Amino acid sequence: MENFIIYMAKASGLIAVFYLAYHILLKKETFFNSNRWFLLAGLFTAAALPLLVYTKTIWVDPVPMAETATRTVTLEQLIAYKQYQQQMAEKAAIEAAAISINWFDVIVGMYLTGVLLFSIRFVLDFLSIRRILSGNIVMKDGRFRLIDSEKARSPFSFFNYIVYNSAQLKQEELAGIIIHEKVHSSQKHSIDMMIGQLFCIVFWFNPLVWMYKRSISQNLEFIADAGAIQVMEDKQAYQKTLLKITVQPDCINLTNNFYQSLIKKRIVMLNKQQSKKLNSWKYAAVLPLLAVFMLLFQVETVAQEKQPAIELIKLPEAKVKFAVQIDKNTQDSELEESKQLLKDEYNADVKYENVTRNPEKEITAIKVTVKDKGQSQVYEVAGHQPIAPFTIEIEKNNSGRNVITFGNSIGKDNFVRAQAFRIDANGDLQDLANDSMHVQKHKIIIGSYGMDGDKMPLRSSVPLKVPEGHWSVNSLKIGDTDMLIVINGVKQKKGDAIKLPLGQEIAELNMVKAKEAKKKYG
Structure with a gap:
């Protein structure tokens, strides 16, 4: 639903672009046939362009990741984890059962109601045309079908049918009107009117669409007027016919009606000097706006990781161990x-x-x-x-x-497997896994040692040595360190232990050299 709303907003914006371009630049030009295709192209462009998406791929450096070692989870942690899962399930059930207003559904309901009402009006217009065309004598004039009907309050054409009421017109007036309507019929202007009406149904909420359709109708009248004048000998008589009825009678939306409002504009366009061909550049004025639209809204950027430029350092395969601790105070x-x-x-x-x-x-x-x-x-x-x-x-x-x-108690935080590294003077990485460690001096948890320096009966990694110089140990809080650790793009706080959610493991560790790290992270 959200995508549909975005689509309608984009299409409405493009309709506005074409309408303003026509109204500001082209409306007063005598390029009537070119204006016809411009207006139709605007509707179809507005419908199609929001569906075209250009995918742009950008290459990014891979996110540094490290692999963890065995984690031990105590009974209290397991209980808390299960309680959290239960709370999340209960919360989701409550939210699903809660009665709330879904505004998307409200918008959809309002939109579909409008579409339904205007669709009914569209069908009723067809039925009105059918009632007028049925039960009358049809006179053939080449490919045209002429119908003289008392039901016609205004002369109009619908595809090959031309309908008029001869009782309201003089013979010379009727001749001019028939020539005018033949231009509509021969150039299939009824298709334009139907396309405009369908867009009004789909975009009924947008007032610019209705104004757009009105511009299409007026331009078609300019085309028919220009075609009629080329055939008729008396130009003044034709203009007097336009002035005979200045109040627009009721008409059907799907037809081309001879009597339109704004008769003055039609007469002005009849007498206007032909526009210079040089003014045709105005049609291209809309192209930069379409290009801006594509660049702003229709370019989808996809990030793809580069292959690591440096060697990937794999730590021992990670596992998760559950450890339930029982002591003298454990309750039933x-x-x-x-x-x-x-x-x-x-x-x-x-x-x-x-x-x-x-x-x-x-x-x-x-x-x-x-x-x-x-x-x-x-x-x-x-x-x-x-x-x-x-x-x-x-x-x-x-x-x-x-x-x-079964084992001795390990506490909540004392089981740690780690891998230590040292950055030498050249910025290269050294693995320190084969060195021994001075536990009593540094008081940190690595391998099988505890905070107090006593050995713990745990299966763990080999002892490590804390070297001189710059170094850091994964998964440990060791005070100030000189190594920046980034997990999934998030910088870890300096000196803090790395904490992972229950059941999650880190797949791999990517060590970045000094210059590259400074360039990437500052």
Whole structure:
């Protein structure tokens, strides 16, 4: 619907361009036949040009991307994620059920109502012509069909039919009128009138379209007047016939009527000196406006990424691991929630048995069984002291099967796999993955190390060394860094950890050298 409104607006604008060009530059010229084709061309151009779209392709540099490593999601994060999904589903359902006014539907209804009313009027005009043509004697005059009818309040022509009321006219007046209408009929002016009427139906809301149709009708009268004068011997008698009735009678929109309003303009054009051929340049005046229209509205720009000019650096294949943490304070409701989450995400069946709590409602004993397609893993703790935190970890291996393990608690943010790089003095990239790392000194999370420098029992990447000079580590908050990181075109805040939505992975890392980076990002 939105595209249809845009189309109608563009077409209406083009109709205005042609109408103003005719009204300002061509209306007073005697190029009547050329004006006829100009006005018709304006309608068809307005209908067709908005449908023509020129596609322009621009080449852009690829967006730098980096590949992440394994992410561990805790039970709290999983619960929050599921709640978010449920909230979004409920919100969408509420919005769909809400009763609101769709203004597009209102506009469509109003537009179609107008089209229907004017279409009915179009059909009634045909029926009026049929009533006049039927039941009367038809006299053949070559290819023309002459009908003398008392029903005709004004002489008119419709294709090969010429209708008049001889009782209202003198013989010399009737002869001039028939010559005039024969010009209309021989040049198929009824087609012009029908085209103009159809555009008035489609663009009924645009007042310029009705004025445009009126200009078409007036120009056709100029053509018929000029043709009649070339045949008639008495030019003055013809002009007196035009002046006989100065008040326009009722007429049918689809016909060419002899008596039109603005009789004075017709007489002025009859006596006007022929325009100079040099004035034909005015027809070309509309071309620059059409070119501007195409450049402003009909050029669609499509961006296409260039092939990377530098080598693409691939990090280890990313995976997502779910880790459900259970500690002494985990509630029964949270245990049930974790069972459902692991069932939904990995189709794994989890059973909690022998759950024992002390008077402080802390868990002192528990047995956990995780089953999945022929495999079963059991973790059991028994005693009188509160249990130590542990995790149920599930991830898919390369074959697509689940790998189920139990481990010590990893907290919410301590499981990180990373790749470190160093920019040397020449602006080249150095991979530091094979060096060792001074964890106690720098207190950062890389590989299997924690914030406090103690090793964590996690499967992780190899240790890394923090070198001297300019360096940065993906997925870590390390204070001030000298490397700008851009994800999907968005610059990351300097010094902040890179956070990815649950379930999303970064495919690849594109390292840009200093000069190229400065040129691209400033």
